[in-house]
Amino acid sequence: MSERVIIVGGGAAGYFAAIACAEANPAASITLLEKGKDVLGKVLISGGGRCNVTHACFDPRELVQFYPRGSRELLGPFHKFQPGDTMEWFADRGVELKIESDNRVFPVTDSSQTIIDCLKEMAATHGIEVLTSSGVKSFQPLDGDRWEVVTNTGQTYDCDALMIAPGSSKVMWDGLKKMGHKIIEPVPSLFTFNIKDPRIKGLSGISMPNASVQIAASDLEAEGPLLITHWGLSGPAILRLSAWGARELSDRFYRFPILINWLGRDEEEVLDLLSDEKKSNGKKRLGNHAMFGIPLRLWKSMVEAAGIKSTATWGDVSGKQLKDLCSELTGAVFQVTGKSTFKEEFVTAGGVDLKEIDFKSFQSRLCPNLYLAGEILNIDGITGGFNFQAAWTGGFLAGNAMAGYPLE
Numbered sequence: 426m427s428e429r430v431i432i433v434g435g436g437a438a439g440y441f442a443a444i445a446c447a448e449a450n451p452a453a454s455i456t457l458l459e460k461g462k463d464v465l466g467k468v469l470i471s472g473g474g475r476c477n478v479t480h481a482c483f484d485p486r487e488l489v490q491f492y493p494r495g496s497r498e499l500l501g502p503f504h505k506f507q508p509g510d511t512m513e514w515f516a517d518r519g520v521e522l523k524i525e526s527d528n529r530v531f532p533v534t535d536s537s538q539t540i541i542d543c544l545k546e547m548a549a550t551h552g553i554e555v556l557t558s559s560g561v562k563s564f565q566p567l568d569g570d571r572w573e574v575v576t577n578t579g580q581t582y583d584c585d586a587l588m589i590a591p592g593s594s595k596v597m598w599d600g601l602k603k604m605g606h607k608i609i610e611p612v613p614s615l616f617t618f619n620i621k622d623p624r625i626k627g628l629s630g631i632s633m634p635n636a637s638v639q640i641a642a643s644d645l646e647a648e649g650p651l652l653i654t655h656w657g658l659s660g661p662a663i664l665r666l667s668a669w670g671a672r673e674l675s676d677r678f679y680r681f682p683i684l685i686n687w688l689g690r691d692e693e694e695v696l697d698l699l700s701d702e703k704k705s706n707g708k709k710r711l712g713n714h715a716m717f718g719i720p721l722r723l724w725k726s727m728v729e730a731a732g733i734k735s736t737a738t739w740g741d742v743s744g745k746q747l748k749d750l751c752s753e754l755t756g757a758v759f760q761v762t763g764k765s766t767f768k769e770e771f772v773t774a775g776g777v778d779l780k781e782i783d784f785k786s787f788q789s790r791l792c793p794n795l796y797l798a799g800e801i802l803n804i805d806g807i808t809g810g811f812n813f814q815a816a817w818t819g820g821f822l823a824g825n826a827m828a829g830y831p832l833e
Contacts, residue, residue, distance in 0.1 A: 447552070472531060618683070639683065668805065
């Protein structure tokens with residue numbers, strides 16, 4: 426049982442660990458060190474300021490499939506603390522949550538401040554010392570498996586248990602390397618694609634609900650909503666591709682061709698429907714009537730890209746033009762020339778090698794009484810509340826372990 430606990434990092438994993446530790450062992454003295462001016466920064470901006478707390482997927486075996494890295498390692502932890510437990514935890518502390526149609530979970534207030542207020546209230550209730558503007562300069566082991574932490578301001582702390590949960594931090598990774606840990610070099614995981622192409626110029630804000638996207642000359646593909654932005658393409662389909670392809674796309678320096686099926690439908694089926702339209706409505710102008718529920722501005726762009734005048738009637742369209750239009754709808758090729766961070770919700774693939782972590786407690790296998798959770802580990806999920814769930818789970822298990830009551 427740890428009487429003195431230091432937690433580095435005031436994000437979701439660190440803050441949750443501090444509360445879990447305090448609730449399991451009220452006698453513990455817990456100090457949380459955050460280098461920024463405030464805690465829970467990513468909680469504040471998550472979900473456009475609404476806080477996507479978790480995802481309503483309650484089968485651990487299904488849940489782990491949303492993690493490009495860490496799926497095998499998280500299976501055991503999710504059997505101990507999964508989204509249902511997260512929802513119950515917040516509900517027990519007065520926060521009402523809701524499940525939206527896509528299974529993302531938000532507070533009913535639609536405000537991330539509700540989650541932040543709850544966590545801060547719990548920390549205050551349990552007497553947790555939260556120190557902001559307190560970055561860590563160094564940490565090292567002491568005799569008796571204890572730890573020493575030195576802050577940038579020169580403050581020194583000794584503790585029985587130390588938790589490192591500062592998110593993506595080169596300083597902390599370098600410190601862990603000195604302890605013998607292997608660090609998988611981090612690369613961005615959630616990002617959008619930069620594309621300059623006349624076919625989508627001026628169409629920012631238009632989306633298609635059931636598109637499919639594939640990286641050319643690769644097995645990487647994803648389905649889901651696709652959004653045209655000022656700088657290219659975004660939406661769940663793109664973000665899933667970026668997560669699963671984080672390392673491969675980094676190796677390509679974020680320059681590669683992608684194939685877009687705007688409809689997510691079979692090419693032959695779409696060509697048959699276009700042919701039927703030509704036979705049935707030969708006098709109707711293509712440019713005035715979009716098919717397949719496509720927004721008219723996007724439809725006109727596709728028609729033009731197929732070499733068809735917007736004033737042409739269906740009867741004017743040649744067989745080749747019909748096939749070209751089908752190709753624009755189901756197999757359009759775009760060139761990606763870079764990436765942009767997804768809003769401010771920066772997530773990385775990389776961190777401490779997972780082989781070096783005991784996932785029953787999130788304790789280092791190399792250094793006794795050193796615990797690691799959150800983005801410092803080589804774990805990341807796709808967008809939709811999965812990264813927060815990994816943080817809540819890691820924080821909860823580590824917090825209980827540091828309190829002396831590891832979950833069996």
